[in-house]
Amino acid sequence: MQVKLNTAERPPSQALVSCDDCPIRYRAVCANCEAGDLERLEAAKYDRSYQAGQVIAWAGERMDFVASLIGGVASLTQTLEDGRTQMVGLLLPSDFLGRPGRDRASYTVTAVTDVTLCCFRRKPFEAMMAHNPRIPARLLEMTLDELDAAREWLMLLGRKSAREKIASFLAILARREAALKRQRPGGAIDLTLPLTREAMADYLGLTLETVSRQMSALKRDNLIELRGKRGVVLVDYELLLAESGDDEDGGLIN
Amino acid sequence: MQVKLNTAERPPSQALVSCDDCPIRYRAVCANCEAGDLERLEAAKYDRSYQAGQVIAWAGERMDFVASLIGGVASLTQTLEDGRTQMVGLLLPSDFLGRPGRDRASYTVTAVTDVTLCCFRRKPFEAMMAHNPRIPARLLEMTLDELDAAREWLMLLGRKSAREKIASFLAILARREAALKRQRPGGAIDLTLPLTREAMADYLGLTLETVSRQMSALKRDNLIELRGKRGVVLVDYELLLAESGDDEDGGLIN
DNA sequence: CGATGAGTTGAGAGCAATCAAGATGGGTGG
DNA sequence: CCACCCATCTTGATTGCTCTCAACTCATCG
Numbered sequence: 001m002q003v004k005l006n007t008a009e010r011p012p013s014q015a016l017v018s019c020d021d022c023p024i025r026y027r028a029v030c031a032n033c034e035a036g037d038l039e040r041l042e043a044a045k046y047d048r049s050y051q052a053g054q055v056i057a058w059a060g061e062r063m064d065f066v067a068s069l070i071g072g073v074a075s076l077t078q079t080l081e082d083g084r085t086q087m088v089g090l091l092l093p094s095d096f097l098g099r100p101g102r103d104r105a106s107y108t109v110t111a112v113t114d115v116t117l118c119c120f121r122r123k124p125f126e127a128m129m130a131h132n133p134r135i136p137a138r139l140l141e142m143t144l145d146e147l148d149a150a151r152e153w154l155m156l157l158g159r160k161s162a163r164e165k166i167a168s169f170l171a172i173l174a175r176r177e178a179a180l181k182r183q184r185p186g187g188a189i190d191l192t193l194p195l196t197r198e199a200m201a202d203y204l205g206l207t208l209e210t211v212s213r214q215m216s217a218l219k220r221d222n223l224i225e226l227r228g229k230r231g232v233v234l235v236d237y238e239l240l241l242a243e244s245g246d247d248e249d250g251g252l253i254n
Numbered sequence: 255m256q257v258k259l260n261t262a263e264r265p266p267s268q269a270l271v272s273c274d275d276c277p278i279r280y281r282a283v284c285a286n287c288e289a290g291d292l293e294r295l296e297a298a299k300y301d302r303s304y305q306a307g308q309v310i311a312w313a314g315e316r317m318d319f320v321a322s323l324i325g326g327v328a329s330l331t332q333t334l335e336d337g338r339t340q341m342v343g344l345l346l347p348s349d350f351l352g353r354p355g356r357d358r359a360s361y362t363v364t365a366v367t368d369v370t371l372c373c374f375r376r377k378p379f380e381a382m383m384a385h386n387p388r389i390p391a392r393l394l395e396m397t398l399d400e401l402d403a404a405r406e407w408l409m410l411l412g413r414k415s416a417r418e419k420i421a422s423f424l425a426i427l428a429r430r431e432a433a434l435k436r437q438r439p440g441g442a443i444d445l446t447l448p449l450t451r452e453a454m455a456d457y458l459g460l461t462l463e464t465v466s467r468q469m470s471a472l473k474r475d476n477l478i479e480l481r482g483k484r485g486v487v488l489v490d491y492e493l494l495l496a497e498s499g500d501d502e503d504g505g506l507i508n
Numbered sequence: 509c510g511a512t513g514a515g516t517t518g519a520g521a522g523c524a525a526t527c528a529a530g531a532t533g534g535g536t537g538g
Numbered sequence: 539c540c541a542c543c544c545a546t547c548t549t550g551a552t553t554g555c556t557c558t559c560a561a562c563t564c565a566t567c568g
Contacts, residue, residue: 080534150401159339207524245336451515470516
């Protein structure tokens with residue numbers, strides 16, 4: 001991990017990316033906004049960066065901003081008093097962070113990779129929501145999608161075997177990769193895991209040893225190949241999907 | 255179970271309950287609406303009833319209406335091809351059923367007890383949403399709450415032991431019971447379980463035998479008393495909470 | 509009074525967790 | 539440039555929790 005300047009603790013900086021060439025322009029909360037709306041958003045926004053591993057917000061602490069994730073991957077985690085940890089959200093580019101109408105973080109938010117956020121102070125953002133119905137409408141759409149994803153996740157945690165959990169996880173990553181390239185997933189796919197084995201374990205409700213063992217088992221069965229610690233080649237997407245326990249190809253992202 | 259007329263297959267009936275004395279008036283999707291808004295909603299709504307055990311909608315099938323749950327309890331379930339079932343939602347009075355912008359049910363919806371719905375055909379409802387920002391705003395609020403509940407559920411399924419799952423479930427029911435009476439849960443509490451052992455198992459990611467065993471274990475340890483099949487007395491709410499694994503009292507419902 | 513559905517209890521098997529060594533490999537400093 | 543170091547990952551042995559299969563109880567209803 002290279003050493004970088006920690007920009008998170010600098011005072012809010014001027015936006016680095018303008019809305020015009022924002023990579024998540026058409027998927028984020030602002031997706032439905034028009035030129036005039038964007039001007040107002042642009043005036044209020046500011047960027048923040050975090051290094052991999054840094055905590056963006058602690059559960060229970062005050063959080064005075066909401067944000068769109070521009071780049072990188074962040075996780076939401078919950079921890080029981082004895083230390084057991086469960087990931088309850090995985091934020092990817094275009095995902096929204098924070099809850100309008102609530103001033104405290106409900107979960108610990110951690111930068112899993114280096115992360116860039118497009119931030120708004122909470123109060124002004126809520127004011128913009130009240131005046132511009134396009135924002136709450138889009139936020140509703142995104143929240144409903146997240147709820148669907150959470151429900152798929154409930155099935156995974158409640159009923160799938162360790163092997164099925166790993167296969168499902170890899171399939172989800174592949175689908176997302178394909179969605180970015182606007183393709184259907186199929187055949188051989190190269191992936192770079194954004195998560196450590198431990199983070200995968202927290203996502204899947206397993207221990208890191210079990211994650212490691214099941215990855216090895218999938219390799220032995222020629223369903224995947226491992227390239228160093230983070231690289232994975234899915235030899236055959238369809239075959240992997242058959243191992244995931246799902247009855248069909250999970251809904252493609254539109 | 256008494257035999258009742260199956261009203262679900264009758265053509266849409268005139269509303270039985272008027273908005274004025276609707277028991278969920280201030281918690282449902284229409285909570286923020288004013289007199290004028292209610293008139294329009296009232297004109298479009300119709301009631302439907304289902305018996306305990308009846309399926310309200312099958313996953314993947316067309317669903318031409320959305321609805322508020324007026325009375326009773328309904329479940330959302332997902333099933334893998336080999337029959338494994340996981341409950342992914344538990345709908346209680348005031349909860350919203352259906353997703354605007356989607357014409358197919360994503361999950362199988364089942365009446366767990368006898369159920370009454372306040373229905374709207376989907377298209378007219380979407381039109382009302384577009385014209386009246388109070389409805390999408392309230393729906394967003396409700397969806398965010400559901401997402402929070404789903405995330406608590408992820409922790410339960412991913413990291414809790416069978417005993418902790420049962421204790422958590424009973425604590426959730428107690429909290430909800432108390433919220434209706436606008437009290438804090440505490441001391442001894444009488445509950446009537448809305449779910450069978452099997453439904454509890456599907457909720458908690460367990461088998462019905464394990465649910466039964468853990469209920470018996472909690473009884474042996476004098477944390478609960480059983481009154482027939484459905485009755486449970488929580489001897490001491492605080493003690494039960496300590497068995498649930500959570501670090502603190504789950505957020506009280508406002 | 510048998511039939512039925514829901515719930516309880518027991519015995520045994522299996523899968524993932526736990527405890528415990530090693531292996532790997534990317535990054536650093538000599 | 540090489541050797542070392544540390545975090546990360548892998549693998550092994552064992553334990554223990556939950557599932558599975560099976561028998562039995564209980565209340566309800568025709």
